[in-house]
Amino acid sequence: MINLPPAFIYIIGALLIPLVRVRRLQQAIALLIPILAMITLWQMPQGVYWQMRFLDYDLILGRVDKLSLLFAYIFVIISFIGMLYAIHIKEMGQHVAAYLYVGSTLGVVFAGDLFSLFFFWEIMAAASVFLIWYNKTEASLKAGFRYALVHLFGGAILLGGIVMQVSNTGSILFNPFDLSTLAAKFILFGFLINAAVPPLHAWLPDAYPEGTITGSVFMTAFTTKSAVYVLARSFAGTEILIWLGAIMALYGVIYAVIEKDIRRLLSYHIVSQVGYMVCAVGIGTEMALNGAGAHAFCHILYKAVLFMGMGAVIQMTGRRNILDLKGRHLYKKMPLTLGLYMVGAFSISAVPLFNGFVSKTMIVAAAGSSHLPIIEIMLHLASVGTFLSVGLKLPWGVWFGKPDGSEDEIAEAKEPPLNMQLGMGIGALLCIITGIFPETLYKLLPYKVEFHPYTPNHIVASLQLLVLTLAGFWIYRDKLMAGEKSISLDTDWFYRVFGRAVLNFCLYPLNRFRDLVQSAFVSRTRTIASLSKHPYALLELFWYTLSGERKTMAELLQRPYDEKDYRLPVGIGVCASLIFLFIYALVYMRVAS
Amino acid sequence: MNPTRLSRIMMALILALFVLGFIFPNPHPHFWWQKIPAFDIFFGFLGSILLIVFAKWLGHNWLLKDKDYYNHD
Numbered sequence: 001m002i003n004l005p006p007a008f009i010y011i012i013g014a015l016l017i018p019l020v021r022v023r024r025l026q027q028a029i030a031l032l033i034p035i036l037a038m039i040t041l042w043q044m045p046q047g048v049y050w051q052m053r054f055l056d057y058d059l060i061l062g063r064v065d066k067l068s069l070l071f072a073y074i075f076v077i078i079s080f081i082g083m084l085y086a087i088h089i090k091e092m093g094q095h096v097a098a099y100l101y102v103g104s105t106l107g108v109v110f111a112g113d114l115f116s117l118f119f120f121w122e123i124m125a126a127a128s129v130f131l132i133w134y135n136k137t138e139a140s141l142k143a144g145f146r147y148a149l150v151h152l153f154g155g156a157i158l159l160g161g162i163v164m165q166v167s168n169t170g171s172i173l174f175n176p177f178d179l180s181t182l183a184a185k186f187i188l189f190g191f192l193i194n195a196a197v198p199p200l201h202a203w204l205p206d207a208y209p210e211g212t213i214t215g216s217v218f219m220t221a222f223t224t225k226s227a228v229y230v231l232a233r234s235f236a237g238t239e240i241l242i243w244l245g246a247i248m249a250l251y252g253v254i255y256a257v258i259e260k261d262i263r264r265l266l267s268y269h270i271v272s273q274v275g276y277m278v279c280a281v282g283i284g285t286e287m288a289l290n291g292a293g294a295h296a297f298c299h300i301l302y303k304a305v306l307f308m309g310m311g312a313v314i315q316m317t318g319r320r321n322i323l324d325l326k327g328r329h330l331y332k333k334m335p336l337t338l339g340l341y342m343v344g345a346f347s348i349s350a351v352p353l354f355n356g357f358v359s360k361t362m363i364v365a366a367a368g369s370s371h372l373p374i375i376e377i378m379l380h381l382a383s384v385g386t387f388l389s390v391g392l393k394l395p396w397g398v399w400f401g402k403p404d405g406s407e408d409e410i411a412e413a414k415e416p417p418l419n420m421q422l423g424m425g426i427g428a429l430l431c432i433i434t435g436i437f438p439e440t441l442y443k444l445l446p447y448k449v450e451f452h453p454y455t456p457n458h459i460v461a462s463l464q465l466l467v468l469t470l471a472g473f474w475i476y477r478d479k480l481m482a483g484e485k486s487i488s489l490d491t492d493w494f495y496r497v498f499g500r501a502v503l504n505f506c507l508y509p510l511n512r513f514r515d516l517v518q519s520a521f522v523s524r525t526r527t528i529a530s531l532s533k534h535p536y537a538l539l540e541l542f543w544y545t546l547s548g549e550r551k552t553m554a555e556l557l558q559r560p561y562d563e564k565d566y567r568l569p570v571g572i573g574v575c576a577s578l579i580f581l582f583i584y585a586l587v588y589m590r591v592a593s
Numbered sequence: 594m595n596p597t598r599l600s601r602i603m604m605a606l607i608l609a610l611f612v613l614g615f616i617f618p619n620p621h622p623h624f625w626w627q628k629i630p631a632f633d634i635f636f637g638f639l640g641s642i643l644l645i646v647f648a649k650w651l652g653h654n655w656l657l658k659d660k661d662y663y664n665h666d
Contacts, residue, residue, distance in 0.1 A: 128635060177630060254647065255648075257648035257652075258649065258652035288645075367621065368624070368627075373624045375627075376623070376624065380636065381636075384640040384641050385640075395602060455620075456617040457617045457618065457619050461618075461619070462634045463610055464631060466609060467606055467607060467637070468637030468638040469638075469641040471637075472637070472640075472641030472645065473641060474603075477643070479649065483657075486657040486660055487660050487662055488656045488658075489655070489656045489657055489662075496610075497663070
């Protein structure tokens, strides 16, 4: 219909929204943009197009194949759901930031060269930070700055890698890299920051809980999954990713068990779930890459549902901590939100008939068929932890929980506005559809799928795992809900505490040293400056020293220069020049003869 | 629903899954533990307890700090 890269549909659309003054029309445009983008996606043939000449290089804005289309489809779908959930917001800047963010992510997905990849990569970071700042709390301001700094650092590393790559190979094509080169290592590092791979992950659970209710829904989908896409595109089969991914899957799970802030808990489960994808990319077989793509697709859907559900709870109750919500019988006031949240929770926990079951099992099976026993066990254990925290602990703490008598009533809570319910509803519906009819998803995957999730053994084994996790939870449920409000240390400690120490070092000892050096230089310069106004002082000092009188330079310089003090009789000048001429004449005659 | 009845249902469910584990063994086991029938019963139970105990221990002894930890100057 329109021959425009989907990235520009969003970016132009984002700039158009604030120009329209009628609110209904603004909302209509905001919802129309993803529909327009989806139609464009359907009509985009596979191949390489939208090439532009820039300096001496060809930029490629349309590298379209099954892998890029898979990610583009889900990004466009979730942008519609996210915008529907956010459409009641009057502050247009939030929508603009969200769509610049979506557009730049689509730019990354279809980028065929490293320059446009980097360009969109940076817009992504710059646009998304506003989704944190719009929350307008002191915590969000600070978290936003940390988020921006981490991503700018990652972007700088990525740019360094790209520059090295281009100067080594002379090509800007974005293709699989050879990890033995330094350039590829830099690029991988930049990608790993956005994929939130520990120890480079702390920006995620730091920033996402501080974002706006609606903005965080967008953030859960785009940054980490676009990083999974670029990893799948260029580092498939890199062995270190297998281990990083499996560690990541467990890392997030362990933090989630002790976490009480509801969106921070879910953020740790993004780290965990992206771990499955990173691991699958590292395995690199066709089945594993299919698994990574499928899991990214499903994860975006259910994670949005989970964040929308918890966002609704925060919006309607004003509370964000399990300790402030447990035992208040919220299930009586927000049953629909609970139901839709549980669809997301069952999906992430890979309950049969929900979409996580058709994608996560594929990755675990890929680890099995690639003969990686430790990895398989690690991913299996992470599945247990996922159901434990997201499927049991969180809903139990937020909607149920045993009252201990100290609870205050949450009188004001009710179901969220209709548009938020619709957003959650569509997300939940898609989780179920892709769960029950996995072929709808499988036919979008990059390779041919020869995997059947619904075998009796798979179903029975999953149910065994889930039911016994429930048993384990039931034994420890009160322990999991207990505790004080606290924060968990993570690798952001290094830039928050160590960073502050560096700052304090600069502010105090280093600054004092600078002061010292500066004042020493200033006083010397001042002496030289006043000396230049009164050079005779130096001679006088010399004279006084010879004659044994003790005077300091400062003393001598205090008396201003007065030419009358030093004026000599004319005769001395004439005499001196005569002597000079006489000596000159002598020398001249000597040389000439 | 009273707790005794709930735990009875739970027990029955676990028993049923245990039996089903024997009826539907893994057709393509890659590792030795996949040949054990109803392995996931043990893995789910022990795994969840292990995760809770380990994470709680780690949180208690190291990771969890006062909520003003980063605000101290």
